[in-house]
Amino acid sequence: MQAPAGDTIEAVVLEQARAAKKASRSLATLTTADKNEVLLAAAEAIDAAAEDILAANAEDVERAEAAGTEASLVDRLRLTADRIVGITGGLRQVAALPDPIGVIVQGKTLPNGLELRQVQVPLGVVGFVYEARPNVTVDGFGISFKSGNAVLLRGSSSAASSNAALVEVLRTVLTEHKVNPDAVALLPSEDRSSVTALIQARGLVDVVIPRGGAGLISAVVENAKVPTIETGSGNCHIYVHSAADVDTATRVILNAKTRRPSVCNTVETVLIDRGIADSALEPIVTALVSQGVTVHGEEPGMEPATEEDWHAEYLSLDIALKVVDDIDAAIEHIDAYGTGHTEAIITGESAAARDFTARVDAAAVMVNASTAFTDGEQFGFGAEIGISTQKLHARGPMGLPELTSTKWIVWGDGQVRPA
Amino acid sequence: MQAPAGDTIEAVVLEQARAAKKASRSLATLTTADKNEVLLAAAEAIDAAAEDILAANAEDVERAEAAGTEASLVDRLRLTADRIVGITGGLRQVAALPDPIGVIVQGKTLPNGLELRQVQVPLGVVGFVYEARPNVTVDGFGISFKSGNAVLLRGSSSAASSNAALVEVLRTVLTEHKVNPDAVALLPSEDRSSVTALIQARGLVDVVIPRGGAGLISAVVENAKVPTIETGSGNCHIYVHSAADVDTATRVILNAKTRRPSVCNTVETVLIDRGIADSALEPIVTALVSQGVTVHGEEPGMEPATEEDWHAEYLSLDIALKVVDDIDAAIEHIDAYGTGHTEAIITGESAAARDFTARVDAAAVMVNASTAFTDGEQFGFGAEIGISTQKLHARGPMGLPELTSTKWIVWGDGQVRPA
Incomplete structure (x- = not known):
C-alpha cells in the first residue's frame, strides 16, 4: 500500500x-x-x-x-x-x-x-x-x-x-x-x-x-x-547471599554491569546479605570502581542513594548497592523495585537458591550466572523479537x-x- | 479485604x-x-x-x-x-x-x-x-x-x-x-x-x-x-460442501442448532454449496423447520435475510442460510462475518477438508462434526474458564x-x- x-x-x-x-x-x-x-x-x-x-x-x-x-x-x-x-x-x-x-x-x-x-x-x-x-x-x-x-x-x-x-x-x-x-x-x-x-x-x-x-x-x-x-524494561538485581562465593559474585556482577551497560539485561542494583557484607562489600565495590562504575549506596564512600536509585534503570556505568538483612528482605526489595525482567542470586546453598527461584516473580531467575544471559540468541532461539516482561502470551x-x-x-x- | x-x-x-x-x-x-x-x-x-x-x-x-x-x-x-x-x-x-x-x-x-x-x-x-x-x-x-x-x-x-x-x-x-x-x-x-x-x-x-x-x-x-x-462471542458457520453426505450434514446442523441454542458454540449460519443445493437444501430446511427453527435466507419460503442476519449471533431457534458458489465463497463469507470461534465443513472429500481447515481463521475448525464440541469439558480439560476468541495467549x-x-x-x- x-x-x-x-x-x-x-x-x-x-x-x-x-x-x-x-x-x-x-x-x-x-x-x-x-x-x-x-x-x-x-x-x-x-x-x-x-x-x-x-x-x-x-x-x-x-x-x-x-x-x-x-x-x-x-x-x-x-x-x-x-x-x-x-x-x-x-x-x-x-x-x-x-x-x-x-x-x-x-x-x-x-x-x-x-x-x-x-x-x-x-x-x-x-x-x-x-x-x-x-x-x-x-x-x-x-x-x-x-x-x-x-x-x-x-x-x-x-x-x-x-x-x-x-x-x-x-x-x-x-x-x-x-x-x-x-x-x-x-x-x-x-x-x-x-x-x-x-x-x-x-x-x-x-x-x-x-x-x-x-x-x-x-x-x-x-x-x-x-x-x-510489553518488552524490555529491565531493573535487574543480583543478590549476594550469605553463602555466596565472593569471587564468583564479583565476577558475575562485573560482567552483568560492564559487558554492555546500555542493554536491558544489565544489572542495576546489587543486594548484599548482611551475613557476608564484611567480606564481600569491599572486593565487589573495589572491582566495580576499578572498571569505572559509580556505586550509589548507603555505605561510607558511596554516592548517597535515594529512592530514585532503587527504581533506576541506569543503562550506564552506574549501579545501586544495598545491604539487606536476609533473603526475605532481598526478595521484598526486588518485589518493590524490580521490573520482572531478570533477577539473580549468588549462593553456594541450594536451599537458598531454590527458595529464591520459587519466590521471585520475573521472566528469568538465575542462580550463579550473569543476568546478561537473558537473551534470545543465548537461549538458542536464533532470532529475538524482544524480551517480554509481561506474563500473558510470552515471557522472557x-x-x-x-x-x-x-x-x-x-x-x-x-x-x-x-x- | x-x-x-x-x-x-x-x-x-x-x-x-x-x-x-x-x-x-x-x-x-x-x-x-x-x-x-x-x-x-x-x-x-x-x-x-x-x-x-x-x-x-x-x-x-x-x-x-x-x-x-x-x-x-x-x-x-x-x-x-x-x-x-x-x-x-x-x-x-x-x-x-x-x-x-x-x-x-x-x-x-x-x-x-x-x-x-x-x-x-x-x-x-x-x-x-x-x-x-x-x-x-x-x-x-x-x-x-x-x-x-x-x-x-x-x-x-x-x-x-x-x-x-x-x-x-x-x-x-x-x-x-x-x-x-x-x-x-x-x-x-x-x-x-x-x-x-x-x-x-x-x-x-x-x-x-x-x-x-x-x-x-x-x-x-x-x-x-x-x-x-476476549471470550465467547460465537457466530459459527457450517459449510455443506458439494461432496457432503446430506444425511450427515442434516444431523450435524440439527445438533449444532437445537441441542442448546443459547450457548456460544451453536451454529448460526449454514452455507450450502451451489453444487449440492438441489439435493441438500430441501431436507436440511425441512429438518430445521420440523424442530421449530426459523430459517432466514434468500430462498423462496424463508424469512428474507438481511445483512444483519449474516452478522447475527441469534442464540435462539433461528438460523441464517445462504447458498454459496464454492469453497472460496464460503471461506470469504466466514472471513467477513465469523467471530473466529468455531467453523465447520461437511464433506467427504479430504482435499476440501484440508483446504478449509488450513484457510479458515478460527479457534476451532471442524470436519464432519458438530460445532457443539468446542467446549473445555468435551476437549477433556475438566474445567473451563471460557472460550477465547482472541489469538494472543489462549485460543479456544x-x-x-x-x-x-x-x-x-x-x-x-x-x-x-x-x-
Missing part, C-alpha cells in the same frame, strides 16, 4: 492494515520452502541495492546531524556496508530457523472418535513500533514473514528515508515471488497519529510490539485497544514461536454431541 | 487488588496437596452453609422479581439445593485435576553448562467480570486457586447477596487453612466504576477475563489498560494451563557472558 495523497494519516494506516490483513490470509498457507526462498531472495536484493540504501541513509544521517542530534543517536541511525551485511545475514539466519507454523502442540482422539489437533498458526497481522535503528525494519519483516505474519512497521521519522528504501526492496521481492506485497508495509512516521491508529485498529491488527524506551512502551501499552506485548526472550497462535483442527465422521 | 466505609469505589478496588497481589505471592509456592485440601474443604464448607447461601440467594431473587426482571434471568440467578451440589461438585472436580504449576514446558543445557528450565507459574492476580449466575463466583475461585492465582470477582449486582455469602465461606476456609484470605475477594458491584478500576489497575492485576454478553466483553476489552482475554476452550505464565529458571556455577 502506498499512501494516497490527501488522506488523513489515520485513514492511510487503516487502509494499510486492511491490506495487511488480506495479505496475511495467503501467508498462512505458504510452505516453509516458499518462505525461505523469499527470505534468501530478500537478502540478495538488499545486498544488491546496498548503494541506494546507503544513499537514502545518508539523507537521514544528514538531516539528523543538521538537527543537532546527539552523536550516539546518529550512530544508531547510520548504516554502513558492514551493517548491511549484518542485516542480510540476519535474514539468512531466519531462513535457516525451523518454521514454527504447522507444529502440532498437542492432540488426542476422544472416546467418540473425534480427532483433535492443536496446531501452531500465524497470529495474522503484527505491528512493530520502534526507534532509530533501520536494521529493525528488516529484522521485523524477516521474523514476521517466517512465522507467516504480515507486518506493519512504524519506524522512527529520523530513519524515514532508510526505512522506505529497505521496505521498497522487500515489497519488490515479494511481488517477484508472487506473494502479496502488502505482507510488509511502512506506516507514516511524520507524527504520533500513525501509532494511535495502529494500536486502535481492532479487528485488523492482532498484536503490537513496541521496541524502544520506557516512554514509548508505556504509551503503546496504555493506549492500545489491540493486544500488545521471544523467538519465532512467540509470533504464533494456535488453532484446534477437529476431524470427525458425523459426530454430534449428546444432549 | 473488606471495603472500608467512606472510601470511593475506585480506592476500595485498588486496595483489594493490592491485597490480592500480596496474597498471590504466597499462593505461588503452595504445594498441590495443600491446594487440593483447601478446595475440598471449601466444597464441604459450602455444603454445610447451604441454608445461609440459599437465604442470601432468596434476597437476590426477590429483589430481581420485584424489579420485574424477566423469568429466564431470574432462573439463572436462582440457586437450589441441586445447584449447590453442582457448585461443590465443581470444586471437587478441580481438586482432582492435574496441577498446572511447576510443569516444565521445555529445558536444555547450554554449551557453557548453564541449565535452563521454562516452568509454568501462576499469572498472579486474575480478574473475572461476569453476569448473573452465582456459580461462576465459586468456579472462578476454584480454577484460580488451583492454578495458584489470587482472584478478584466482579459479579452482577443482581447476585450481590449470593456472591457475598459464597465469598465469605471461601475466605473463612482460607483463613482456617492458614492461607491469606485475600486470595479471593468480591469487588463492589453497585455501579460500573469497580469494573473500570479493575481493568485499569496496571501493575496489580495480571489479566481480566470478561464472561458474559458481547456488550460487557467489548466494554472490558476496549477500555482495559491491563491484559484481557481455556483450562487450568491457560491461567498460567512461565518463568525461566537458570542454574549455573559462575558463568559470565563473553563480550
